[in-house]
Amino acid sequence: MPIAVAFAGWERSSGLRCSNAAAARPTTRxxxxxxxxxxxxxxxxxxxxxxxxxxxxxxxxxxxxxWLSRSWTTRARRPGEAETAYVFVDEAAFNQRVAGGGFVEWAEIAGHLYGTPWPDAPEGSDVLLEIDVQGAVQVRNRHPDALCIFVEAPSAAEQESRLRGRGDSEVHIAERLALSAAERSLARELDAVRVVNDKLDEAVAEIASIIEDARRGPPEGDGGEGG
Known part of the structure; x- marks a missing residue:
């Protein structure tokens, strides 16, 4: 089924903020x-x-x-970051897309805007959205059966080191670290599957296994509801 059909029932809105995260959790059914x-x-x-x-x-x-959706952002491209990592735009272009209902989700994170366009994936593909947890809340509210995976660094010190290593400013590093506790709280409300990214190959294998389990669905005879 084309991805556009799968997303056709999603309500488009101009940046629903992070509320009612627990209102739409996935069930086995x-x-x-x-x-x-x-x-x-x-x-x-x-x-x-x-x-x-x-x-x-x-x-x-x-x-x-x-199939990986390519997000939009108003932040500047980091030194050494691939041009294809995001669609880098100014606030005027971003807000114009918001006004036109062009994003599945969007949020302001540490002073920058991030948004996920409506997917246009190939037939037969599963869609991977790499977004902040604020966006994950919006996606879950629109699509309750989405598989939410929350990634963490092995420690706050390692997270800070990675932020600094990718070229973030000291101000931005402080902002992102300050947001982390609230983001973890939102992830718990979402019942997201938690994965610690300590060793890259192990984290990739763990997430791939989670995705394969979701593709197979629940065990035969498990309807997810009592009767």
């Missing part, structure tokens, strides 16, 4: 119904500096069924 007529939606989120982008690239490289 939801996942069973999803596999009958829709692709799998995987949301990879986490605080800044935990390695979401590297993990997403590795997952797509190792799984031809995964």
């Amino acid at each position: 939801n996942r069973t119904l999803r596999r009958l007529n829709q692709p799998l939606i995987i949301v990879l989120s986490g605080p800044g500096g935990v390695g979401k982008g590297v993990l997403a690239s590795a997952l797509v490289a190792g799984d031809p069924q995964l």
